[in-house]
Amino acid sequence: MLESLQPIISLLDSTIRISTPLIFCAMAGIFSERSGIIDIGLEGKMLLSAFVAATATFLTGSPILGLFAAILASCSASLIHGFACITNKGDQVISGLAINILASGLTITLGIALFSRGGQTPPLGAEQRFMPIEFPFLDQISFVPVLGDLFAEVISGHNLLVYLSILAVFFTYYVIFKTRFGLRLRAVGEKPEAVDTAGISVFKMRYQSILIAGMLCGLAGAYLSIAHGAGFGREMSAGKGYIALAAMIFGKWNPIPTLFACLLFGFLEALGVRLEGVELLWIGEVPVQIMQALPYVLTVVLLAGFIGKAKAPGAIGVPYSKEG
Amino acid sequence: MSDSNIIPKWLSVGVIPLLNLLLAFCVSGLFIFFIGENPFKAISVMIKGAFYYPGAIGYTLYYTTNFIFTGLAVALAFHARLFNIGGEGQAYIGGLGVGLTCLIFDQYLAGFLVTILAILGSVIFGAVWGIIPGYLQAKRGSHIVITTIMFNFIAAALMVYLLVNVIIEPGQMSPETRDFASGVGLVQIHMLAKYLGLNMAMSPLNLSFGIALIVSVGFWFLVWRTKFGYEVRSLGHSETAAIYAGIKVSYTIIIVMAISGGLAGLVAINELLGVHNKLLLGFTAGYGFTGIAVALMGRNHPFGIFLASLLFGALYQGGTELDFEFSSITREMVLLIQGLIILFSGALAYMLNPLVENIYIKYYGNYNNA
């Protein structure tokens, strides 16, 4: 009987692994979009920082330095976005798209130039990665049925960044809803003129927000290449930035529901992989692609107002100018 | 987005876009320099690769064809102030239209008839993939940018499913359909030349290029000569004025997205009917996204789009040459250039306006005083 629980436990385990970068990116999206800046460039920032994390780690041997380099790279991309959309009042969607394509080309080009491995970075050894952390008391608890396995497989044994991602959710929630900065951030995305007339700089608020988004995307990228993976591979973000975007919309720009959306989307992917080639009773084989498409379909349905209404921040996508 | 009122048109439509393009190329050149290669050598390799070698021009124009279709698709939506990011998915589903038509009819009907039906199929399927986001924007207020992005991924998943599970050639490992019957397809130009007794180097350039040119002219007529085009442009410039003029906003949005999707769908005829002769995975290869860069650079005008497509066609074709000539730069360099072009010609399109305005006023002022 306990044997039959094993697949479920390993499913939950991989759900968490898959969801981690989604969570970082979706929280980044919340910071950016809550301040009124559309962030299509999550994907690109994640990809870029994944590359930089692996490269810096390989060159220095330190995953911590790799992590900081990743954050730096991602923040630079954020600053380009800010320069285009906040300072120059350019189109936020176009700018985000530019960052995605730029990241795609840049990572491969630099990768080939640096390592001549077709765009990949050299593999990283265990000491160059964020390795799984085993919780204490594992042995003492492992004899408890179900709970013991659950603890050992699902809760314990992930790398540092997985736990950081959960922390990031509470951080996001706390900052956005409980602090002065968060109040101003939400206001600047809903009604910038109210912030301006309250004597607060709209530009400064928006730049700060997208920089935080940059940091979070940096963590997502580092997770991909120096924690979950052992090195960078071409296009390794593989659309995760867009799924995170969908999760953020699905969570209605709120951190806690967005966390669940990320877990749901992660679970769907994990389930899809697990069900591949498996005949289910009555249903037959469920194509993995249905699981892959489901996050997007659900988001479209939600956006169309068929299941509740996802309302974007009031001033999103609109550059702010005083005398307009 | 709007052009300056201060400076004359030749500056805002001619000089500033060229300066933006130049900036993008300069930054690209800097990258190449930092990598340790000579940017000027890279340029000459690309130019040779795109125009000089036998068949190079054919390849360049073959890529150009794809970009004309996707560029026009994005541009039409822009005219109605809609941002259609879904060209990639619409082109992909257009391929499904081509594939299904050919697989169903090529055993029963004459080749040229199947080809015509397949062309229609590409347009109709692409259109459907545009209509849904259009409808959701017009009637349910869903943001078209997000919906079209989602539809790209849905299209990708759908096509993988169909190609792996449903329309794959039985006994075949790679996810692609059987070859279309002989006689189906658009003839390649070098074959045509041979038939006419001319000797041309082999290239994938096919009749789709001609169709792209015809469609470009049609696009111009549609946007600037028809009542519908008039309504689209009114809506794009001013929704309030469009309502004042009695234009049906929702209807116009939906039709624009249908045509836009149909235009993107035409990529499939170049790729499937002109080259591959079967439906296969991932044949759109990012052409839909490049269409955005093409439309931005071409300023939503078919002539500009033709020039921009030619540039990107040359970049793509010339880029492949980089692989042979350099050890440290490859064709992916082109992606980098493309990203920079979108950044400078799109997001930062008006960055230079104040500067150029100031210079112009200064010069013009002195001129007046003299």
Place this chain on the structure above:
Amino acid sequence: MMTNKNRSGNDATVSLPASTRLAIELRDITKRFGHVIANSDVNLRVESGSIHGIVGENGAGKSTLMNILFGLYKPDSGMILLNDKPVEVNSPEKSIALGIGMVHQHFMLVPTFTVLENVMLGNEGSMLLKSGEESVLNRLKSLSKNYGLDVDFEALISDIPVGMQQRVEILKALNRGAKVLILDEPTGVLTPQETIGLFDILRSLKEQGVTIVLITHKLKEIMSITDTVSVMRGGKVVADFATRKTSPEELAENMVGRKVLLSIKKPASKIGKSILEVKNVSHQSKDGVNVLKDISFNLKEGEILGIAGVAGNGQSELLDILSGIETLQKGQMTINDKTISSHQEWNSKKAREFGIAHVPEDRHKRGLVLPFHNYENSILGYHRNDEYSSGFLMDKRKILNFVNELIQNFDVRPRSPLINSGKLSGGNQQKLVLAREIESNPKILLVGQPTRGVDIGAIERIYEDLMKLKSNGTAILLVSVELDEIMSLSDRIIVMNQGTIVGETNSSDATELDIGKMMSGLEQV
């Protein structure tokens, strides 16, 4: 005639005793937006602890002046003194620190926030909201008790009525220590009862030493609450009064001023049968405000019916409904013996089919597509007509022929069909719109603010064209905030106030004063 006399020693002029303290003094403030001069050498003195009114028509420069005082705009020249000390107010942050608070015409509230969150924005007390919350709440409670500002602090802004939102704005300013409170058109969105409540609050603020500047175009309010008043016109302060020494009539005269009155020859046209009958039309705006209440009137062939009123009293909505931009929610319209009821299809296209042409109030947003060439704009709304097309194609040659004739006949300059309409002057843009609508041979022409932002030469031309149309038997409905325009063009005048018709008169019988009174809601006829 009477423009500036009050400036030069009329006995009604405020002469402040030397001992009085000035809370605000503005000296020679000038502000330009591009070519438009919004404020020109404005001087203003407001005594500490008083309620000072600023009246003027739309576009007189009142809001710009106050936005300068609040630090949102930077003046091109001039000086600001607070409590007799020169200060530089270059941002709202600075002005708030100096004790200035402003309640904007369009509220600066975040709709998805609670009242408390809105008040705290920019004055949170500490890094964490929780720890600041209590002290702000306590302060708010005492403020709200002191001044009778009744507000539910936990409610969302989007859920509370406009009147309460305004009280939130006042609380916001007081919470940040405002000693000077500027209110920009505060009663525009209020019901009469809410207005009374607001005035009670303002009086109690005054008692406790707050200086109040009240911007309005409603004379009744000025008379009932202010101590002193300045009248603005055309970007200038044209007169200052002590309120108890002036009258609404005198204020109205100064507000409207007198343009060089153009001599208009009213043609002896005969007024025919009734062609438009509006019955019991009511309308609710998207925010749920009743903008039109039970409007009924009729319009006859060859007649010009003027609708007078201060802007924002329902005239714009009436035009929108008649022209099909808005749907008909309640009531009915009979146009040329055909009746449209509230449940029937009604849109701009349909209105044109009924022979209704429309020169909209806002030619930039509606009447023209500014980036279009003149020839394209010359058929806006009529672009589906067979005259300009063959099949689904537009016939550019026919359109060019048409627009060349149009430009010639109506003297639109420059006489080029291929220039962007956005590059024309206001007068020529208006001539182009009017020409297009007249050329459609309408049975009824709706005209909104025909001479707003139009130079004198073009005004004359526009009046002539309207008269010619009238003598051809077209019925014209004229909406304008320019009273003298209404008086000199119309055969009959309807006055609107707060969404209702408050009076009707023949233009030959009425004086500007009578109509002014009706406009201000002082008197119903």
